[in-house]
Amino acid sequence: MVEAERRRRVSVIGTGYLGAxxxxxxxxxxxxxxxxxxxxxxxxTLRSGRVPFYEPGLDELLSANIEAGRLGFTTSYDEVAEFSDLHLVCVGTPQRDESGAADLRYVHSVIEELAPRLTRPSVVVGRSTVPVGTAAILAQRLTALAPVGSEAELGWSPEFLREGFGVEDTLRPNRIVIGTDSPRVEKAVRHLWQQQADEGVPVLVTDLQTAELVKVSANAFLATKISFINAMAEVSEAAGADVIQLAEALSYDDRIGGKFLGPGLGFGGGCLPKDIRAFMARADELGVEPALSFLREVDAINQRRRARTIDIARHLIGGDFAGRTVGVLGAAFKPNSDDIRDSPALDVASSIAAQGAQVTVYDPAALERAREAYPQLNYADSMLECARDADVVLLLTEWAEFREANPEDLSGVVAEKRIVDGRNALDPTFWRASGWTYRALGRQ
Structure with a gap:
């Protein structure tokens, strides 16, 4: 195979959300x-042209490129080692235990399996989110195990995908970070993203450690910003203020901006919660635990929003969930996704059910996953069916279908017109004018 053809080939190891x-x-x-x-x-599933999770636009992209012959899938490390000299590591790094540390077994497994098969000069590039210092260890192991020795080189290029916008964020990223001191690794990664670089996307070349820190630092900052405005929601409720107006006023300050200043139920999913906990655990290992101690309160504020949502709903129905019917709109941790990992919506729904309520959940994309993980809950196939006979309705994932719901339509099926807007996604004036008792976090 000529060099030009081989340079157009790349393997992607791990076909979860990031890899696929x-x-x-x-x-x-x-x-x-x-x-x-x-x-x-x-x-x-992937070979059939289907993605085993929900991501807008990805099914179509997958099937089109399989049909075009540019995309294939395998379970064989022998096959990927023969196929390409550039390998992207996209496996998961879930939370390991109560310490919050990242479970790196899958990342290490990739090196253990791939390295002994590298008989030609090769580049391995990590995309997974790992604790700082991991890449240096993996690089040493790669060189030790690969038949080509030091000609098997490792770099790190973190991903910045947002669930629900994964295709857009991959094709049009806002920056490309390359962690390496090797010209060959830098050249290989630049080749991957040359089109984006030509279109003006910034390319930053750093050492391995800095590249590893970029993603977790970004997630820690975003989590802090979300929890800050939710802390202001707590203060606003106590003081009789309106956190939505407060957030708007803050957003006009260019130093602050309006993104991630949406008060509500808080963050969940497979990234922010686990990443800030793994970041704290790694800081402790490095002997700088006090530097990230503020993230413990960020995490605590986030968890308190769930308890506060339950309190508001309980108060609305007279102080006791026993024997009551509750409709929950939302199961995914965010809209445009079927990801229920650390879902605030399902955490709230299951907690209410544990207090004696009949809880019915509806979500446009995540019902199958929710049914499997939370069999104690009831599920409906539509918003109206979810709200039928409900003593209170909770909006917990801000899907467009829920944001645009007509209160008059729901009025005809509920037992009582009460709604808790856990995402501050609805117009309170509109719903109250339709006869609903409306409550939201951080507002009177």
Whole structure:
């Protein structure tokens, strides 16, 4: 195979949210891509042109590039080692235990499996979110295990995908970070994203440690901003203020801005909660735990928003959930996703059910996953069915379907016109004019 052809080939190891999205988008950009996963069922689903999770636009991208012959999937490390000399590591790094530290077994497993098969000069680039210092350890192991020795080089290029916008964020990223001191690694990663760089996307080349810190630092900052405005919601409720007006006033300050100043139920999902906990755990290992101690309160504020939402709903129905009927709109941790990991909506729903209520949940995309994880809850296939006979309705994931709901339509099916807007997504004046008792976090 000529060098030019080989340079257009890339393997993507791990086909979860990050890996599947990366693989499909690189194929769309004209690369030949081979995705690897040890889960045969997942590979079979992807080969059929379907994504095993919900991400707008990804199914179409996947099937089109499989049909075009640019995208394939395998469970064989032998196959990916033969296929390409550039390998992207996109496996998960879940929370390990009560310490909050990241579970790195899957990242280490990739190196243990791939490195002994690297018989040609190769570049391995981590995309997964890992604690600072991980890449240096992996680089040493890669060199030690690879038959080509030091000609197998490792770099780190963190991802910045937002669930629900993964395709857009991959094809049109807001920055590209390359952690390496190797010209060959830098050249390989720049080649991947040359189109984006030509369009003006900033490319930053750093050392390995800085590259590892970028993603977790960004997530820690965003989590802090979310929890800050939710702390202001607590103060606003106590003082009789309106946190929505407060957030708007703050947003006009260019130093602060309005993004992530949406008060409500707080953050969840597979990134922010685990990443800030892993960041704290790593800081402790490095002997600088006090530097990130503020993140413990960020996490605590976030958890308190869930308890406060339950308190508001309980108060609305007279102080006791026992024997009551509750409709919950939302199961995914955010709209445009079916991800229920650390979902605030399902945490609230299950807590209310544990207090004796009949809880019915509806979500446009996450029902199947929710049913499997929370079988104690009831589920409906529409918003109206979810709200039927409800003593109170809770909006907990701000899908457009819920934001645009007509209160008159719901009025005909509920037992009582009471709603708790856990995301401050509705117009209180409009709902109150329709006869509803409306409550939201941080507002009177």
């Amino acid at each position: 999205t990366t693989a499909a988008c690189l194929a769309e950009m004209g690369f030949e891509v081979l995705g690897l996963d040890v889960d045969q069922a997942k590979i079979d």
